[in-house]
Amino acid sequence: MTADDRSLPLRERKRLRTRRTIADIALRLFTERGFDATTVEELVDEAEVSRSTFFRAFATKEAAAVEAENELWAAYLEELAGHRPPGTTPGDTALSDMAPGDTALGDTAPGDTVLAELCDTLARAAGVLPPDWDHRYILTRRLILTTPALLGHVEYQRTGVEKQVVACLAEKLGLDSDDLRLRILAELATTAWSVAARDWVRDDGAGGRRALTDRLRNAFAAIPDALNLSPRAS
């Protein structure tokens, strides 16, 4: 799945490597000069690939800019479907500096709510991502804040993810894919992530992944409070 994995065929490795190169350079240029002020022409010139190659790797200019975001949601869906690479215990990557008494991420006790499971799934997804993801994600989110076109793109991306989450949950729980409640849950999960990530990025990613997942759990914990919020006596 990652960049240069010896088990993959050479063709695939090359394809993924150019994809990564393009995404990295795109993020750098967009951050330096601004998204709108940078043309695809300039980008492919810097990356030393042709325009054709660019549009084969990414459907749109926007998609190249938010590749880090894309990786996150891909990991989320993977974790939700339970597609762990063989020989991997849930959530072991990049978290070996855990204090001994801590309970492992991603082990939801039976009897818990679906919402709690989604929280764990997101935390696990965050744990699975490569070490350089933090930096790229922070830059990406900063870029999105100042670029309407990118905000539009990630919001669109988000609805796609939520749709897949609903479908996955519907199958797991034996419910209808139109069930109101599933849609609400899927949306609450991404909202909680969004809020947690916003604050984490604002603090420059201080505290690393652990801080991010802590914020995530706080955000999920705030949901019942939100429902009971009343005009009088805030």
Place this chain on the structure above:
Amino acid sequence: MTADDRSLPLRERKRLRTRRTIADIALRLFTERGFDATTVEELVDEAEVSRSTFFRAFATKEAAAVEAENELWAAYLEELAGHRPPGTTPGDTALSDMAPGDTALGDTAPGDTVLAELCDTLARAAGVLPPDWDHRYILTRRLILTTPALLGHVEYQRTGVEKQVVACLAEKLGLDSDDLRLRILAELATTAWSVAARDWVRDDGAGGRRALTDRLRNAFAAIPDALNLSPRAS
């Protein structure tokens, strides 16, 4: 605010009229031939205006297609801010066929939750819209279902609305504009609308506005259920 209102200056009336014309023709052509298959050129030819005029009325091709959606969210924000046109009781338009015993829409009892207020606000907004809105909105939503570019646009639009809702609520309640709970509430409200509207459109708008607001209340009622949904014993 609506099309030809004698109190408005002539210039403004003309501007709004051409805007409406363009939006109507856009919706018709997009529905007939498909969004991507219709060029702005063909559109302005049919509407007998120049390309320049089109892009002065609407920032993008997408915006022209989803004008009905836009009207809805504008009404929502108006109602939320309490900006009623003078001499209007809350939610009187297009709902005079109410049974005598029914409680008026939009009167939330003090002590109720903010979430319930948002539900009422949405219901009031639906009541304020012009009679032909139903038809246009249904066509618009159908179009969105088959057109990724439009889905992207409305999702973007939606985040903008939610941001304004959060800001408005923050001021009303004396809370911070970054408050987790406000964001959650704003998002839940639009989600509930989205689900209610989806089913209503699927039924061709059967039952009119009243059916729509009934579905809306059902969707809001499903929120606490969603939170408590558990994997075992669905």
Place this chain on the structure above:
DNA sequence: CTCGATTCTGACACTCAGTATCAATAATGC
């Protein structure tokens, strides 16, 4: 009603994202 100021429209040219095609090239499996 008329004139001057302001605003809107239409026409044209331009940039750039995204698509389609095709020959050249590189990887794969035998």
Place this chain on the structure above:
DNA sequence: GCATTATTGATACTGAGTGTCAGAATCGAG
């Protein structure tokens, strides 16, 4: 190696969105 298949790069094209500018319509005041 060699045929097969996928990938790249070059080129030309469509169409959305922007900027500019002259002319027409509206407005406000005398």
